[in-house]
Amino acid sequence: MARDPKYDILFEPIQIGPKTLKNRFYQVPHCIGAGSEKPGMQAHHRGMKAEGGWGACCTEYCSIHPESDDTSRVSARIWDDGDVRNLAAMTDRLHQFGALAGIELWYGGPHAPCMESRATPRGPSQIASDFELNIFPRYMDKDDIEVVQQMYVDAAIRAREAGFDIVYVYGAHAYLPFQFLSPFYNRRTDEYGGSFENRARFWRESLYKVREAVGDDCAIASRFAVDHLLGPISIQVGEDGVRFVEYCDDLVDLWDLTVGDIAEWGQNAGPSRFFEENHEKPFTGQVKAGNHTNKPVVGVGRVTNPDTMVAIIKSGQFDIIGAARPSISDPFLPKKIEEGRPEDIRECIGCNQCISRWEIGGPPMVCTQNATAGEEYRRGWHPEKFHPAANREKSVLVIGAGPAGMECAMVLGKRQMSAVHLVEAEKEIGGCVNWISQLGHSDGKENLFRGSARGLGEWKRIVNYRQIQLDKLKNVEVHIGSRLSTEQVLEYGAEIVIVATGCHFATDGMNAATHAPIPGADASLDWQLTPDQVVSEAKRVGQRVVVLENEAYFMGVSVAQKLAGEGHDVTLLTQAAEIANYMDYTLEAPMLHRDLDRLGVHIHTYTMVDKIEPGLVHAYDVWNPAHQEQFEVDTVVLCTARISDDQLYRELKADKDRLESEGIEGLYVIGDASAPRMIVDSIFDGHRLAREIDSPHPEMPLPFIRERRLWGEVSNDDYVQQLRNTADVALA
Amino acid sequence: MKIVVPVKQVAALDEEFELLDDGSGVDPDFLEWDLNEWDTFSMEAALQIRENADGDGHEVVVVTVGDEEAEEGLLSCLAKGADRALRIWDESLQGADVLAVAKVLAAAVERESPDLVLCGVQSSDAVYGATGVALAGYLDLPHVAVVKGLDYDAAQATATVERELEGGLVEVLRVEAPALLTIQTGINEPRYATLRAIKQAREKPLQVSDLADLGLEEDAVGQAAGSRAVALKPPEPGEGAEMLNGSPAAVAARIVEIVQERMSG
Numbered sequence: 001m002a003r004d005p006k007y008d009i010l011f012e013p014i015q016i017g018p019k020t021l022k023n024r025f026y027q028v029p030h031c032i033g034a035g036s037e038k039p040g041m042q043a044h045h046r047g048m049k050a051e052g053g054w055g056a057c058c059t060e061y062c063s064i065h066p067e068s069d070d071t072s073r074v075s076a077r078i079w080d081d082g083d084v085r086n087l088a089a090m091t092d093r094l095h096q097f098g099a100l101a102g103i104e105l106w107y108g109g110p111h112a113p114c115m116e117s118r119a120t121p122r123g124p125s126q127i128a129s130d131f132e133l134n135i136f137p138r139y140m141d142k143d144d145i146e147v148v149q150q151m152y153v154d155a156a157i158r159a160r161e162a163g164f165d166i167v168y169v170y171g172a173h174a175y176l177p178f179q180f181l182s183p184f185y186n187r188r189t190d191e192y193g194g195s196f197e198n199r200a201r202f203w204r205e206s207l208y209k210v211r212e213a214v215g216d217d218c219a220i221a222s223r224f225a226v227d228h229l230l231g232p233i234s235i236q237v238g239e240d241g242v243r244f245v246e247y248c249d250d251l252v253d254l255w256d257l258t259v260g261d262i263a264e265w266g267q268n269a270g271p272s273r274f275f276e277e278n279h280e281k282p283f284t285g286q287v288k289a290g291n292h293t294n295k296p297v298v299g300v301g302r303v304t305n306p307d308t309m310v311a312i313i314k315s316g317q318f319d320i321i322g323a324a325r326p327s328i329s330d331p332f333l334p335k336k337i338e339e340g341r342p343e344d345i346r347e348c349i350g351c352n353q354c355i356s357r358w359e360i361g362g363p364p365m366v367c368t369q370n371a372t373a374g375e376e377y378r379r380g381w382h383p384e385k386f387h388p389a390a391n392r393e394k395s396v397l398v399i400g401a402g403p404a405g406m407e408c409a410m411v412l413g414k415r416q417m418s419a420v421h422l423v424e425a426e427k428e429i430g431g432c433v434n435w436i437s438q439l440g441h442s443d444g445k446e447n448l449f450r451g452s453a454r455g456l457g458e459w460k461r462i463v464n465y466r467q468i469q470l471d472k473l474k475n476v477e478v479h480i481g482s483r484l485s486t487e488q489v490l491e492y493g494a495e496i497v498i499v500a501t502g503c504h505f506a507t508d509g510m511n512a513a514t515h516a517p518i519p520g521a522d523a524s525l526d527w528q529l530t531p532d533q534v535v536s537e538a539k540r541v542g543q544r545v546v547v548l549e550n551e552a553y554f555m556g557v558s559v560a561q562k563l564a565g566e567g568h569d570v571t572l573l574t575q576a577a578e579i580a581n582y583m584d585y586t587l588e589a590p591m592l593h594r595d596l597d598r599l600g601v602h603i604h605t606y607t608m609v610d611k612i613e614p615g616l617v618h619a620y621d622v623w624n625p626a627h628q629e630q631f632e633v634d635t636v637v638l639c640t641a642r643i644s645d646d647q648l649y650r651e652l653k654a655d656k657d658r659l660e661s662e663g664i665e666g667l668y669v670i671g672d673a674s675a676p677r678m679i680v681d682s683i684f685d686g687h688r689l690a691r692e693i694d695s696p697h698p699e700m701p702l703p704f705i706r707e708r709r710l711w712g713e714v715s716n717d718d719y720v721q722q723l724r725n726t727a728d729v730a731l732a
Numbered sequence: 733m734k735i736v737v738p739v740k741q742v743a744a745l746d747e748e749f750e751l752l753d754d755g756s757g758v759d760p761d762f763l764e765w766d767l768n769e770w771d772t773f774s775m776e777a778a779l780q781i782r783e784n785a786d787g788d789g790h791e792v793v794v795v796t797v798g799d800e801e802a803e804e805g806l807l808s809c810l811a812k813g814a815d816r817a818l819r820i821w822d823e824s825l826q827g828a829d830v831l832a833v834a835k836v837l838a839a840a841v842e843r844e845s846p847d848l849v850l851c852g853v854q855s856s857d858a859v860y861g862a863t864g865v866a867l868a869g870y871l872d873l874p875h876v877a878v879v880k881g882l883d884y885d886a887a888q889a890t891a892t893v894e895r896e897l898e899g900g901l902v903e904v905l906r907v908e909a910p911a912l913l914t915i916q917t918g919i920n921e922p923r924y925a926t927l928r929a930i931k932q933a934r935e936k937p938l939q940v941s942d943l944a945d946l947g948l949e950e951d952a953v954g955q956a957a958g959s960r961a962v963a964l965k966p967p968e969p970g971e972g973a974e975m976l977n978g979s980p981a982a983v984a985a986r987i988v989e990i991v992q993e994r995m996s997g
């Protein structure tokens with residue numbers, strides 16, 4: 001089907017310097033855990049988006065020199081010819097699909113701890129990083145400034161050689177060029193500090209030198225946070241923000257605008273829990289609105305809706321739609337608009353699981369919505385193409401339509417299994433997402449810093465997308481309101497049975513800290529609740545509430561937000577150093593803490609519950625159990641262990657003879673029913689099984705390609721020499 | 733006891749579709765075929781009556797007038813539990829109207845002499861709501877239309893049925909079998925067939941008959957026809973509709989504006 005003409009504007013080409021962007025879809029720089037050391041992953045992840053219609057795709061931040069080394073977080077690197085060779089795999093792949101390739105040249109200053117290179121980062125002033133622990137830069141004298149600027153130039157020349165079309169001087173997220181520009185970092189008194197022109201000098205000179213070096217062949221871009229969001233102590237959009245754009249407008253071919261810094265970059269990569277689509281508009285939108293540039297502008301804001309994109313272009317907010325997460329969640333977003341099937345877009349839910357893996361440092365990127373993200377090369381998964389299964393004549397019964405079951409049934413359907421029945425006990429599909437998506441609100445008055453406690457409503461997109469796909473699959477039947485017994489499953493007539501029945505919260509306080517139930521914990525009592533009971537409002541909640549947060553992710557704090565928002569006095573206890581640890585990784589923590597503080601929620605860390613009595617919770621300090629504390633309560637919420645609902649699976653598995661006589665050849669368990677986990681991993685589990693349903697042992701994941709150097713492949717001496725050669729070129 | 737359930741394989745439109753060049757119908761490329769939703773409820777009602785009846789030998793027979801496309805619908809009824817199926821087709825039935833179809837069904841049902849005939853109130857594609865009633869006419873059976881509640885007493889051979897009237901009033905009627913009822917959606921929760929039942933449905937009797945088999949002549953059916961479709965056309969676009977596009981916030985803002993305009997105007 002042809003695309004709706006109202007979207008034509010999104011497919012207009014845009015000139016950026018010497019290069020033509022074929023449409024307005026632009027994947028802004030984002031990490032994936034590949035860098036230059038996993039060239040296959042790098043090439044195929046970006047290449048997938050090029051195939052899906054994105055006009056340009058960029059690398060993640062790309063270090064220009066060992067002095068800017070972010071280990072264990074994975075950046076790209078363009079330090080030597082070896083990196084040129086590896087990154088060229090990416091540019092080749094993008095060019096095959098007619099997309100431009102961008103590279104984000106990065107020098108981190110004190111934000112890069114140099115744990116691999118052991119180098120000393122340089123910075124405008126000797127102030128420790130507000131992002132890293134205790135990393136001080138070496139003060140840059142004028143020689144240092146020239147040396148670092150030359151690093152940009154050398155890196156740009158290598159980037160051109162690697163085939164990049166767009167070369168960035170990256171100054172957003174408070175990396176080095178911004179550190180010069182902002183008085184928050186820059187306390188210099190020479191011509192690189194003080195006045196606006198002095199503070200902007202380093203960046204301007206760097207842009208100038210890079211442009212001189214490669215500007216005839218490559219488009220020059222700069223990523224700039226128009227507002228640091230720190231108020232008058234740093235860059236504000238209405239002051240130095242727009243001033244800087246005007247000041248350097250002659251030196252760039254493209255502005256890539258954002259807000260904030262790396263220390264709280266959830267203000268840029270805003271989680272849906274707090275930020276709505278196009279949330280940076282009040283800041284980045286000012287640049288074009290105030291006519292501060294003559295160059296094309298790309299901006300972001302988790303824009304997944306084609307109508308919003310059109311509105312952004314038509315209103316003159318941006319010229320180009322930038323996307324990190326929407327492109328991860330759906331690499332084929334532009335193609336789907338072009339082919340007139342926007343309903344097939346797999347919209348990002350704004351959970352920031354993708355980001356969590358970068359924050360953790362090391363693991364490859366994952367995506368809740370798109371289980372194939374990061375798996376394009378190593379597992380050969382394509383988000384839109386599915387091989388017909390070798391055993392597609394088999395029929396499959398999937399029991400439980402939560403995240404794992406929905407995904408598994410959908411992928412099996414797309415793999416053309418003869419018949420797939422997805423049977424759900426509840427009245428609607430979605431499983432835990434249906435109640436989890438109701439969380440994350442507090443009192444409705446939340447006006448936090450920027451954004452508000454909007455809740456997890458957008459997580460419902462997990463269900464919506466799959467519902468639409470399941471409806472379209474002729475070989476898949478979805479049956480709701482039907483709880484199958486073991487006997488019914490045996491007699492169902494499926495050759496393959498997949499159990500995806502989820503999990504439940506422990507009612508006795510069983511937990512990861514003590515590996516034992518908590519004396520007195522009993523959620524069958526009317527004053528003790530599991531989190532799902534809080535959401536379903538199954539029991540009356542008293543005024544004084546203690547929430548035992550033993551889960552380390554969103555559940556305990558979400559319950560606390562809800563109850564505090566309703567006017568209860570809430571105390572959060574956790575045995576850990578921090579509540580909701582994982583929300584640091586998803587960048588939700590800062591806004592969450594603002595909300596909890598506003599709501600007056602009391603937080604006690606390193607605190608574990610000893611026993612629970614009517615009206616009283618006995619707790620202790622985990623470092624000194626003799627240090628006891630008591631909390632008077634009316635209600636206790638036990639956000640402790642989760643336990644697989646796997647009885648059905650166990651009963652089926654135990655009856656080998658029956659399985660055989662009923663013709664059940666394969667029996668598998670996935671998702672929380674296998675082991676409780678995060679939604680992102682449940683969806684992956686369901687996807688993985690369906691992708692490998694025709695492998696010799698579907699329950700065992702097939703090996704994946706590990707991008708590593710195999711010792712002795714070429715003679716080790718040759719290999720060492722090869723490495724030396726590429727590095728020598730860089731040093732020469 | 734025997735219950736006959738006449739069903740129809742209906743066409744559903746894709747979101748976007750095209751009409752045939754001569755305007756007489758929808759281009760079949762854009763159609764998806766499925767069992768008429770109402771018939772899933774009449775089927776379920778029949779199965780429940782059979783299951784609740786004492787003793788053996790009760791039978792649910794599903795019949796349809798349709799080409800091979802319609803076989804899938806019969807198979808789904810067999811999979812859910814119908815005992816046997818009958819498909820009636822003849823090229824001359826292409827484009828047949830309600831009365832013609834009812835006449836053909838009447839010939840088939842008559843041979844079965846059922847205790848009950850359970851039809852759907854209407855079909856979702858043609859929306860005449862007349863086939864069941866016309867069939868009752870041809871068979872000279874008592875009938876109740878738009879049934880929302882049904883209780884069949886096999887021993888007494890009477891059905892107690894409920895209909896919903898204006899203001900939510902419920903009318904309770906008693907009819908003696910044999911009788912014909914047209915069943916409304918929502919009367920029950922239609923079951924689904926397991927994979928095994930779907931496979932086994934292929935082994936159940938499915939008979940295909942033409943008009944001659946039923947002792948009918950083409951002409952007789954043709955005479956029954958009262959109308960023939962001459963054109964299908966999309967509605968003329970009305971005035972005053974405004975499509976609201978954009979983000980949820982933008983749409984909401986526009987709605988507020990419109991409401992305010994109307995309230996002040």
Ligand SMILES: Cc1cc2nc3c(=O)[nH]c(=O)nc-3n(C[C@H](O)[C@H](O)[C@H](O)COP(=O)(O)O)c2cc1C
Nearest residue numbers: 029030031060061269300301302323324325354355
């Ligand atoms: C997984 C991930 C990694 C990112 N890494 C980078 C990066 O290396 N350099 C950068 O400038 N921005 C990075 N970003 C920020 C994005 O470029 C973008 O500004 C932000 O995610 C908001 O855009 P979105 O709403 O379209 O995701 C990253 C974002 C994500 C989701």
Ligand code: SF4
Nearest residue numbers: 348349351352354367
């Ligand atoms: S992991 Fe979550 S936030 Fe990241 S792209 Fe996927 S859906 Fe969006």
